[in-house]
Amino acid sequence: MSHQLSRRRLLQLATASVAGLGLTACGDNGSGSAGDDGDSGRITVWSWTTAAKGLRSVVPSFERDNPGIEVDVQDVGNPAIWDKITVGLASGGKGLADVLHIGVDYLPGYLDKFPDGIADLSRLGADTYEDAFAKGLWPTVMGKDKAAHALPWEVNPLGLFYRHDHFEKAGVDPDGIGDWNDMIAAGSKILDATGVRLLGLDKTGATQDMDFFQNLMQLQDVFYFDQDGKITLASPAAVEALTLIKRLNDAGLIADTAGQGTEKRLLGQGKLATYAEAAWAVEYLASTFPEQKGKWRSMQPPAAVPGGRRNAIVNSTYLAVSGSSTRRRAAWRFIEYALTEPARINRMFASGGVFPALKAAYDDPRFSAPHPFYGGQKVLKPFVASLSADARPTNFTGDYARALKFASDAQSQVLIKGADPADALKKAAEQLAQQTGRQQAV
Amino acid sequence: MSLAPSEPAPATAAPAGRGTTDRPGRTRPDRRRLLTRTSVPYLLIMPAVLGFAIFKAYPIVASLWISLTTGNGAGRHFTGLDNYQRLLNDPLFWTALKNTALILVVQVPLMLGLALLVALGLDSTKVWLRPLWRLGVFVPSLTGLVAAGVMFSVILNRDAGLLNWVLSLFGIDRVNWLGSPFWARVGVVLVITWHYTGYNAVIYLAGLQGIPQELYEAAKVDGAGPVRRFVSLTLPQLRPILLLTVVLSTIGTLQLFDEPYVLTGGGPDNATLTVTMYLYNNGFKYFDFGYASALAYALALIVAVLGFLQVRLMGERK
Numbered sequence: 001m002s003h004q005l006s007r008r009r010l011l012q013l014a015t016a017s018v019a020g021l022g023l024t025a026c027g028d029n030g031s032g033s034a035g036d037d038g039d040s041g042r043i044t045v046w047s048w049t050t051a052a053k054g055l056r057s058v059v060p061s062f063e064r065d066n067p068g069i070e071v072d073v074q075d076v077g078n079p080a081i082w083d084k085i086t087v088g089l090a091s092g093g094k095g096l097a098d099v100l101h102i103g104v105d106y107l108p109g110y111l112d113k114f115p116d117g118i119a120d121l122s123r124l125g126a127d128t129y130e131d132a133f134a135k136g137l138w139p140t141v142m143g144k145d146k147a148a149h150a151l152p153w154e155v156n157p158l159g160l161f162y163r164h165d166h167f168e169k170a171g172v173d174p175d176g177i178g179d180w181n182d183m184i185a186a187g188s189k190i191l192d193a194t195g196v197r198l199l200g201l202d203k204t205g206a207t208q209d210m211d212f213f214q215n216l217m218q219l220q221d222v223f224y225f226d227q228d229g230k231i232t233l234a235s236p237a238a239v240e241a242l243t244l245i246k247r248l249n250d251a252g253l254i255a256d257t258a259g260q261g262t263e264k265r266l267l268g269q270g271k272l273a274t275y276a277e278a279a280w281a282v283e284y285l286a287s288t289f290p291e292q293k294g295k296w297r298s299m300q301p302p303a304a305v306p307g308g309r310r311n312a313i314v315n316s317t318y319l320a321v322s323g324s325s326t327r328r329r330a331a332w333r334f335i336e337y338a339l340t341e342p343a344r345i346n347r348m349f350a351s352g353g354v355f356p357a358l359k360a361a362y363d364d365p366r367f368s369a370p371h372p373f374y375g376g377q378k379v380l381k382p383f384v385a386s387l388s389a390d391a392r393p394t395n396f397t398g399d400y401a402r403a404l405k406f407a408s409d410a411q412s413q414v415l416i417k418g419a420d421p422a423d424a425l426k427k428a429a430e431q432l433a434q435q436t437g438r439q440q441a442v
Numbered sequence: 443m444s445l446a447p448s449e450p451a452p453a454t455a456a457p458a459g460r461g462t463t464d465r466p467g468r469t470r471p472d473r474r475r476l477l478t479r480t481s482v483p484y485l486l487i488m489p490a491v492l493g494f495a496i497f498k499a500y501p502i503v504a505s506l507w508i509s510l511t512t513g514n515g516a517g518r519h520f521t522g523l524d525n526y527q528r529l530l531n532d533p534l535f536w537t538a539l540k541n542t543a544l545i546l547v548v549q550v551p552l553m554l555g556l557a558l559l560v561a562l563g564l565d566s567t568k569v570w571l572r573p574l575w576r577l578g579v580f581v582p583s584l585t586g587l588v589a590a591g592v593m594f595s596v597i598l599n600r601d602a603g604l605l606n607w608v609l610s611l612f613g614i615d616r617v618n619w620l621g622s623p624f625w626a627r628v629g630v631v632l633v634i635t636w637h638y639t640g641y642n643a644v645i646y647l648a649g650l651q652g653i654p655q656e657l658y659e660a661a662k663v664d665g666a667g668p669v670r671r672f673v674s675l676t677l678p679q680l681r682p683i684l685l686l687t688v689v690l691s692t693i694g695t696l697q698l699f700d701e702p703y704v705l706t707g708g709g710p711d712n713a714t715l716t717v718t719m720y721l722y723n724n725g726f727k728y729f730d731f732g733y734a735s736a737l738a739y740a741l742a743l744i745v746a747v748l749g750f751l752q753v754r755l756m757g758e759r760k
Contacts, residue, residue: 086726
C-alpha cells in the first residue's frame with residue numbers, strides 16, 4: 001500500500017466534501033426557501049418584551065376560533081430581534097419565525113434588501129385594511145412591488161410630557177407655548193427658578209437615539225429622505241432642527257443622558273422638566289415613576305418653527321409574515337385576527353402598552369378617560385386627535401440606519417465640538433450620498 | 443483503494459458465551475487497511491480539517507466572492523473592485539483605521555511593557571505568596587469581553603461611576619470618560635490593558651522561567667548589574683516570546699470590537715470606531731454585506747502585512 005495513494009485519496013475526499021458544502025450553501029443563497037401557503041399547524045411569532053406579552057393575550061381565543069393552528073409567541077428581545085431577523089433573511093429565510101414583529105426603522109430596509117424575505121400580504125387579502133389604520137402608515141408597508149408586506153400594529157404620535165410642578169414654580173404657562181422658541185424661553189425661566197434642565201439628550205451619540213432631531217424635522221414635514229428617496233439631511237429644515245438643538249445646548253438647557261440608565265435616573269430624580277416623547281411614554285412614565293403621580297402633564301408638541309404643524313408620527317411597528325414560512329396563510333390569519341379587531345387590539349394595549357394604529361380602536365372610552373398619574377388629565381386624547389389630523393408619511397428607505405449614523409455624528413459634532421449645524425449636516429449629507437449612491441435633493 | 447476494508451471488519455466483540463476473545467489487531471494485522479500507520483494521522487486531524495473547511499475555508503472563499511458583488515440576499519451581482527474603490531474614498535474607514543492604529547501604537551507597547559514588569563515581579567523568588575499574585579494577575583483575562591465592557595461602562599460613568607468618585611476623593615474634577623473623544627479612547631485603552639496585561643504577563647513568566655540560571659550566574663561573575671543583565675540577557679532570551687505577544691496583540695487590536703462596542707458604541711463622533719466595528723455596522727445594520735466583506739479583506743491584508751513585517755524585524759537574526 002503506497003503512502004502516496006492514501007494521501008491523494010484523502011485530499012480528494014476533503015476537496016469533494018468542501019466543494020459539496022460550498023454548492024449546497026450557494027444553492028440556498030441563490031433561491032432562498034420558497035415557502036408555502038399552509039393554513040394549519042404550529043406557527044411561531046417573534047416579538048419583544050411587553051409587545052410579546054400583549055400578543056400572548058390573544059392566542060387562547062385565536063386557537064379556539066381557528067382549530068388546527070397553534071401559536072407560539074417568542075420574546076426574542078429588542079434589539080436582539082434585529083440581528084436575528086437580519087441573519088435569517090440573509091441566509092434565505094432559514095430559521096425565521098412565521099410572523100415577525102418589525103419596526104418602521106427596519107421594515108423598508110428589509111423590503112429593499114431582501115425582496116422575497118417578507119411575504120406579499122396583498123395576495124392574502126391585506127388590501128381590505130388600507131383605510132383602517134392611522135393616516136400616513138399604509139405607504140410604509142408597501143414594497144417596490146406595490147404590494148402590502150405588513151399590517152401596522154403600533155403607532156407612536158409625538159407628544160410632550162412636562163413637569164407641571166416645575167412649570168408652575170417658574171411661572172410658565174404651558175398654553176402659551178406654541179413653538180420651540182417659546183420653549184427655549186420657558187426652559188431658561190425654569191432653569192433659573194428650579195435648577196432643572198429642560199430635557200435630556202445623549203450628546204455622545206453612543207445610543208444613536210436621534211428621535212428628538214427627527215421629530216423636529218418631521219414637524220416640518222422633512223426627514224432624512226424625501227418621498228423620492230433623495231437625501232434631505234442638509235435641507236434648510238434639517239439645519240433649522242439642529243440649530244434649535246444647538247441653541248438649547250448653548251442656553252444650558254440640555255442634560256447629557258449618555259450612559260446606561262442615565263436618562264431614567266435623571267427622570268427619577270426630577271431633574272428633567274420635559275420629556276419629548278411619543279405615546280408609549282404615557283404608561284412608561286406612570287409605571288416607572290409611580291411616586292411622581294400628579295406631577296406630570298402632557299401637551300401637544302410645540303412646533304419646530306413659528307406657525308408650523310404640531311403633530312408628527314415618531315415611529316410605528318408592524319407584524320409581517322416571513323417569505324420562507326411554509327404556513328403563510330395561517331400566519332396571516334393570526335395577524336389579521338390580532339390587529340384588525342378593536343376589542344382585541346385594545347386588550348393588547350392594556351396588557352402590553354402598545355398604542356394601536358387601528359383607527360376603530362380609538363372609539364374605546366379608555367382613550368378619553370382621565371388618567372390619575374397626569375392629575376386627571378385626559379392624557380390620551382390629544383394623541384388620538386393628532387393622528388386624525390393630516391400626517392405625512394415618513395420615507396425611512398432602506399438606508400435609514402446609515403442616515404441615522406451620520407445624523408448622530410453631526411449632532412455629536414455640534415454638541416461636543418461646537419461645530420456649525422449647517423457645516424456638520426452638509427458633511428453628513430455628502431458622506432451619506434457617497435455611501436448609498438443616493439442623490440441629494442436640491 | 444486502501445481506505446475501505448475489503449471485507450466486513452472482524453467482530454471485535456465476540457458473542458457472549460463463546461469464550462473466545464478474538465483480538466483482530468494481533469491475529470490479522472494486515473487486513474485492517476483503514477487503520478494503517480499512514481492513515482491514522484490523517485484520521486486524527488480529520489475533525490480539525492473538516493471544521494476548518496466548514497467554518498473557515500468556506501466563509502473565507504465565500505466572503506471574497508461577496509466582496510466583489512453588490513445587492514441583496516438573493517440578487518447579488520458582480521461589480522468587480524467597486525467595493526474596494528468605495529473603501530478608499532470612505533472617510534469613516536480611514537477614521538476607523540486611524541483609531542485602530544492609534545490604539546495599536548499607544549496601547550500595545552504600554553500593555554506589553556507593563557506585562558513584562560509584572561512578570562519580572564512574579565518571577566522574583568523574594569515575592570511572598572507568588573501563586574496567589576499570579577492568579578490575581580491572570581484572572582481579568584478570564585472575564586468575558588462583553589462583561590468587562592459593561593463593568594467598565596459602570597465604573598467610567600461620569601456622574602455615578604466608581605472611578606470619578608475615587609478621583610473626587612483626591613479633589614480631582616469629574617472626567618467625562620465616555621463623553622469626550624480623548625477620554626473615550628483612554629477608556630477603551632484602559633479596558634483592553636486591564637483585560638490582557640495579565641495574560642501576557644503569564645506568557646512572559648513562562649519565558650523567564652525558561653532562561654537558564656547559569657547564564658545569570660555567569661553574567662554576575664562577569665560583573666553585570668541588574669539593568670545590564672536585563673538588557674543584555676533577559677530581553678534577548680525573551681525575543682521569540684516577545685515576538686509572539688507583539689504579533690498576537692497586534693492582531694487582537696486590529697480586530698478590536700467588543701470593548702468599544704459595549705463601552706462607547708464607537709462614539710463620540712467616531713473617536714473609538716474600529717475597523718471591525720465599522721464592518722459589523724455595514725453588515726448587520728446597513729445590510730451591505732458586499733462592502734462589509736471588502737472591509738474584512740482589507741483588514742486581513744493589513745494584518746498579514748503587519749504580521750509579516752514584525753516577524754521580519756523581530757525574528758531570528760542568524
